[in-house]
Amino acid sequence: MTITLRDARILVTGAAGRVGFPIARDLAVPELGNVVYGAARLSTPGDADRLRAAGVQAIRRDFAGGGDFADLPDVDYVFHAAAALGVAASRDWQYAFEVNAQSAGRLVERYARCRGFVYCSTGSAYAYQGPRPLREDDPPGAHIGSYSLSKIAGEAVVTFASRRFGTPVTIIRIFSTYGPTGGAPADRLELIVRGAPVPLHPDTPNRYNPIYEDDYVRLGVRALEVAACPPVVVNWSGSETVSLEEYCTYLGELVGHPARFVIDASAYWPLWPDTTKMHEILGRTRVPWREGFRRMVAARHPDLLGS
Numbered sequence: 161m162t163i164t165l166r167d168a169r170i171l172v173t174g175a176a177g178r179v180g181f182p183i184a185r186d187l188a189v190p191e192l193g194n195v196v197y198g199a200a201r202l203s204t205p206g207d208a209d210r211l212r213a214a215g216v217q218a219i220r221r222d223f224a225g226g227g228d229f230a231d232l233p234d235v236d237y238v239f240h241a242a243a244a245l246g247v248a249a250s251r252d253w254q255y256a257f258e259v260n261a262q263s264a265g266r267l268v269e270r271y272a273r274c275r276g277f278v279y280c281s282t283g284s285a286y287a288y289q290g291p292r293p294l295r296e297d298d299p300p301g302a303h304i305g306s307y308s309l310s311k312i313a314g315e316a317v318v319t320f321a322s323r324r325f326g327t328p329v330t331i332i333r334i335f336s337t338y339g340p341t342g343g344a345p346a347d348r349l350e351l352i353v354r355g356a357p358v359p360l361h362p363d364t365p366n367r368y369n370p371i372y373e374d375d376y377v378r379l380g381v382r383a384l385e386v387a388a389c390p391p392v393v394v395n396w397s398g399s400e401t402v403s404l405e406e407y408c409t410y411l412g413e414l415v416g417h418p419a420r421f422v423i424d425a426s427a428y429w430p431l432w433p434d435t436t437k438m439h440e441i442l443g444r445t446r447v448p449w450r451e452g453f454r455r456m457v458a459a460r461h462p463d464l465l466g467s
C-alpha cells in the first residue's frame with residue numbers, strides 16, 4: 161500500500177463502514193505519523209474497539225439531528241463517508257436528505273479551512289444512458305430512489321458550501337466497492353453460494369468497474385490530496401470493466417457453485433463508469449479483477465475456495 165498522506169490530522173466519517181474503515185485503518189498506521197479520528201454512531205457492538213485496535217480515535221456521533229459540529233476535533237482533512245443507506249434512506253426521504261445532504265453542508269462549514277474534504281457520492285446518482293459508460297457531465301437520475309436523490313442534493317449542498325467558504329473539496333461518485341468487508345459483488349457471491357439466481361438488467365451484458373479495497377484506499381487518499389474549490393467531481397471505480405455475468409461466473413467457479421442468472425426487468429440498471437477523468441486526476445487501479453475476487457472469496461468463504 162502506497163499512502164502519501166503523512167503527519168496530518170484526518171477525520172474519517174462513517175469510519176465503521178465498508179469504505180471508511182479500511183481508509184481510516186490504513187491512514188492510521190504509525191509510520192505515517194497521522195492522527196486519525198473515526199466518527200460514526202458506532203451502532204454495531206465492537207465497532208469502537210475495532211477502530212481503537214487500528215489506531216483510530218473513535219468518536220460516537222450521529223450526523224442526523226442538526227448541530228454545527230463545533231465539538232469535533234480540528235483536522236487538516238475530512239473523508240466524509242457517513243451516510244443513510246439502504247432501508248434507512250428508503251423508508252424516510254427526509255432523514256436521507258438530512259444525513260446525506262444538509263449535514264454534509266454543515267460539515268464543510270465546520271471544516272471550511274481544511275486542506276481537503278472528500279464527499280462520498282455515488283454512481284447511482286446518474287440517469288441511465290443505455291449501454292455506455294457514464295461521464296461526470298451526464299445528467300442526474302434516481303437509480304435507488306430517495307437515496308440517489310439525497311446524494312444529488314448532497315453534491316449541490318457541498319458544492320455551494322465549497323464555493324461559499326473557499327473549501328477544497330473532491331466529490332467522488334463511487335461505483336461498486338468490494339473486498340473482505342463486502343460490497344455489491346459480495347452480496348452476489350452470497351446469492352451464488354445459496355444457489356439463488358443473480359438478477360440481470362435486460363440490457364446485457366451488465367457492465368461494471370468494481371474497485372477492490374487496496375485500490376479504493378489509495379484513490380480515496382489521493383482524492384483528499386487533489387481537492388479544489390470549486391469541487392473536483394470524479395467517478396471512483398476500478399479501471400477495468402467486467403460484466404456482472406463474467407464475474408459471477410468466475411465467483412461460481414471459485415466456490416464450486418455455478419452461477420445462475422435471471423433477466424429481471426425491475427433489476428437495477430448497470431452502473432458502468434467512464435474512467436477517463438479518474439485516470440487523469442486520481443490514477444489507475446492496480447488489483448486485477450480476478451485477483452480481487454479471489455481475495456474476497458478467500459476472506460469471506462475460505463472453506464469454499466477451490467472446492
Ligand SMILES: NC(=O)c1ccc[n+]([C@@H]2O[C@H](COP(=O)([O-])OP(=O)(O)OC[C@H]3O[C@@H](n4cnc5c(N)ncnc54)[C@H](OP(=O)(O)O)[C@@H]3O)[C@@H](O)[C@H]2O)c1
Nearest residue numbers: 174176177178179200201202203222223242243280334337
Ligand atoms: N460501497 C459502495 O459500493 C458505495 C457505492 C456508492 C456510494 N457509496 C457511498 O460511500 C459511503 C460509504 O458507504 P459504505 O458502503 O461504506 O456504507 P456502510 O458500510 O453502510 O457504512 C456507512 C457508515 O456510515 C455510518 N452512519 C450511517 N448513518 C449514520 C449517521 N446517521 N450518523 C453517523 N454515522 C452514520 C455507519 O455507522 P453507524 O451505523 O454505526 O453509524 C457506517 O460507519 C456512503 O456515503 C455511500 O453513500 C458507497
